[in-house]
Amino acid sequence: MNDAQVMNLGQLLTQTARLFPELPGVIQGDRQWTWREIDARVDAMVVALHGLGVRSGDKILVQSRNNLQLFESCWVAFRLGCVWVPTNFRLTPPEVAYLGASSHAGVMIYESVFVDHVDAVKAASDTLELVIAIGAARPGEHDYEALIEQHEGHSIEAATVGYEDPLWFFYTSGTTGKPKAGVLTHGQMAFVVTNHLADLIPATTELDRSIAVAPLSHGAGIHALLNVARGAATVLLPSERLDPAAFWQLVEQHRVSNLFTVPTIVKILVEDLSVDRFDHSSLRYVIYAGAPMYRADQKLALQKLGKVLVQYFGLGEVTGNITVLPPAMHSADDDDPEANVGSCGRPRLGMEIAILDAQLQRVAIGEVGEICCRGPAVFAGYYDNPDATAKALKGGWFHTGDLGRLDARGLLYITGRESDMYISGGSNVYPREVEEVLLTHPAIAEVAVLGVPDAKWGEIGIAVIVCRAGAAGLDEADVLAHLEGRCAKYRWPRQVFFWDALPKSGYGKITKNEVRRLLAERGELSAMS
DSSP states (O other): OOOOEOOOOHHHHHHHHHTTTTTTEEETTTTTEHHHHHHHHHHHHHHHHHHHHHHHTEEEEOOOOOSSSHHHHHHHHHHHOOEEEOOTTSHHHOOOOHHHHHHTEEEEEGGGGGGGHHHHHHOOOOOEEEEEEEEOTTTEEEHHHHOOOTTTTTTOOOOOOEEOOEEEEEEETOOOOOSSEEEEHHHHHHHHHHHHHTSSTTOOOOOOOEEEEEOOOOHHHHHHHHHHHOOOOOEOOHHHHHSSSHHHHHHHHHTTOOOOOHHHHHHHHHGGGGTTSSOOOOEEEEEEOSOOOHHHHHHHHHHHOOOOEEEOOGGGGGOOEEEOOGGOOOOOOOOOOTOOTOOBBEEOTOOEEEEOOOTTTTTTTOOOOOEEEETTSSOOEEEEEEEHHHHHTGGGEEEEEEEEEEEETTEEEEEESOOOEETTTTTTOOOOHHHHTTTTSTTTTEEEEEEETTTTTTTEEEOOOOOOOOOOOOHOOOHHHHTTTTSSSSSSSSSEEEOOOOOTTTSSSHHHHHHHHHHHHHTHHHHHO
């Protein structure tokens, strides 16, 4: 363990507020808040929570759509020495209940439209003691804005932290079912912010603007840290619904220079006719991650936006910090040697990549093996899950579970996945999680969920179901109705097939490769394209 003290990451906001107090930090609709105002609000909430007994090491669960309070909540947690535990607001109450219970959260901050999520966490957790509402507070709860008002003008010193002190539980699902909390630390994240600024949005200053098109709970939240560090304001969309015309209007209005998103969203934005109606010449870095981008989509984006695309590859456990393909390594011309078609880029600064075989030995250049990496961006492990941590960090490398190869220049190409996880619209979907929910339906005996290629979403899920004997009449609508409220919609299969039996291995395990082969043989995959 490294016990050396490091900068509390919350100092990034403190430093920026001192340098640029009157410049905007967050913009949403016709409202904007300066760095001084945001810093003062965070200070007030830190004092309020400290007065309510919150201490270093406590976990703060946050369930909210993108808004000022969600943006502030991470800085509140960091300064207190607490752990920020943000959720994807689209998750169902049972899914959030698991996050609250497994993280041992003692505090929950929630947007008041999510009362069912709070009740679910209360029912599942024996550690939740303090609930704070963004909006109307219920009896026994505290009002977020009232707490700030009551403690306005007060501050306390940020908690002293060590390199390995956790600041963020970054929940990432696993192939074995339940999500795991990747522990991000103050020391690790100081490196990540520095690295992202160098590799993704170099030369960013307080004159730049960023726009958030994804929930700040995950990758977009990591990206927001970089902009805070440099004093660049973050523009929030007026609602959680993506309206391409409204997006491009905001880019023009605020002279937006960078954004983080996924290939699916880039595709939607550049295919919309509104892309040609607004001035987006201010854009310098359009960062896409989370999934490969189809070459046709990449070409169109380059034609519409110019050489501004930045691709990176990574996982929550290393906060995207494995490879980068910067603007100069993109080209719409297939014959251009700098097109690097199919590559996800070079190793990130300070990170090492190895392609390893089953014996943890490096394979030859061009050969396929598991993509592994090491360096200061690698997480501290999974919270309360030593077995998963040992597996992920076996042999001194972080194991991604993805298969790939390196070329002679050190560029990485992803060829597949060890797990059957698939990526739909930039979101990881782990079939077992969906299968477990489907198998609670009394009429379903067996199910196989797998991802298949899709031109719009990258991949979509399909479910092949075997019904129980005597359970006639089950249809796709029934299956989807069963998922309602039990499973986030981005995880839902887009098509359902009913078979008499599923192929099995000699050990009785459903063989998904055989399921995939049979789908193709029956023409059911081609029928979907």
